[in-house]
Amino acid sequence: MPSDTTFADKPSLDQSHFCADPEKTKLGAIDELRTEGPISSFWSDAWRALRRRPLFWISVFLIAALTMIALFPGIFTSESPTHCELGRSMDPSTSGHPLGFNRQGCDIWARVIYGARTSMTVGILSALFTALIGATVGQLAGYFGGWLDGILGRIVDIFYAVPIVLASVVVMQVFRDRATALSVVLVISLFAWTPVARVARGAAIEAKASDFVTASKALGLGKYAILLRHILPNSIAPIIVTATTSLGTFIVLEATLSFLGVGLPPSVLSWGHEIANAQVTVKTHISVLLYPAGALALTVLAFILLGDAVRDALDPKSATR
């Protein structure tokens, strides 16, 4: 630090924090630090980075709209999705029925609107559950290490060796026609938690080596207290990022299972079913397939954009631009 530094505005000496007199010490450079205003934390920095991104706002808008549709589908259509008349099978769009009718003579727009609830529920709950399971396993393995890490690590390897589509197709057979959105969520969570666990383990190992953890240990803080107060808060960002980015793939997985006929029973509205049913008429009326597929793609896209934005904000190292 050069000793002859001059300052544009010297701070007054009655500041609340300790500050050496810049005239006497020549260490005045320290007062270039901003001491007024709110303290900038990791999360406030991330929020500032996030809200500057237009893609973030686009995804937030889409997700808000989809949430509204999922919660109150009745606002967006007055037609019942289960009101089907074979007499109007494959009829083109008319007033009040913007997308026309499918093979069973059901209103396509109504079925697309009412299908949102399944995708949103399955996606959000699966992301939540995988984050919970993965974070617990990963944090314990990373923090305690040793034999616990060895055992949990092998369990992660086992689940990693079984492809998720294969495993969930096999397990969903157990539920057959009794499947609900919750059973799909549970099956997805059972097989999809391993990426979160790996990330959570790495974060725990990294946080464990930091000075503030050593200090807490020296001050006599208990193992579990350190885990909850220091390790977990410092690992939460990568866990959130992994869970958010995989949310879209869970929505796709549910649609795939329903499409294959092993997901939700036909009585539950799902875009996967709509696409499977439209398969029969794909050669003559591809639009019947494209409407639910478009809705599905838009939903997944919204969550992928959100995941990208959150990752760039929380993990500046992996910035995509």
Place this chain on the structure above:
Amino acid sequence: MARYVGQRLLQMIPVFFGATLLIYALVFAMPGDPIQAMGGERGLPIAMANRIRAEYHLDQPFFVQYWYYIKGVFTLDLGMSFQRRPVFDIIAQVYPTTAKLAVYALAIEGILGVAVGLISGIRRGGIFDTSFLAVSLVVISIPTFVIGFVLQYFIGLKAGILPATATGGASWRALTLPAITLGSVSFAYVLRLTRTSVIETQTADFVRTAMAKGVTRRKVVTGHILRNSLIPVVTFLGGDLGALMGGAIVTEGVFHVNGIGHTLYRAITRGEPTTVVSIVTVLVIVIMIANLLVDLLYAALDPRIRYAK
């Protein structure tokens, strides 16, 4: 290196038993009585059902069944399907098709993904980069089966450039659309991964040094940037083989490819536990070997992995 290989091989053993036990437990929990289902609506006489049950060891406790099954895996005797065909023969018949499809898909996503990702990374922010980033987002958002239907409809049926189904046999030409479909999502991931990796490597010290030494731009890109950016891509491609095997269930169904995914799907819906377990086991073994090879390749590419304990 030998030590590392040995360690990885030892680690595979518990994973193999764990994964097979997991699959076995999952299939064992399948509902319904497949033996009774064989008899159709009238069902089988009790004595005959019991005889068949004993033949498939279905009357034994769970762990005894698992023991017979593991013994079968090691002696390549995977038992009989309910259609009285050895499961091993069924797998041997359909597996080459799926292997061909998976390799084709892997080649498409690997070559195209790395090429596009490299150009995008080098010309970051340009039109090429921006448009392919948008394309990758759209491709990731659309489920595989929808991509399959759209390609089948527009390229196979409307334009008639490529066969819409592979019912006539699994030639390279017939497998082109299925392979593009199967590899599409991973293509987008490979593209994004390569791009990020190239952007990171571009600012590395050794790249600057090479430039300062006067190495040509072309050599810096291929010899320094590309080679170092490939490490995470190789890992991804190896792990992706499992996803491709899973995706084969969907893709082979859409394009009527007579491969292992289609066979497995039929076995699951028919409730044939022996066939399901055997096929999934073979797939898991293939995936484990692929992961092992990738780890070894990774260790060869990056010495830091080898020497870290």
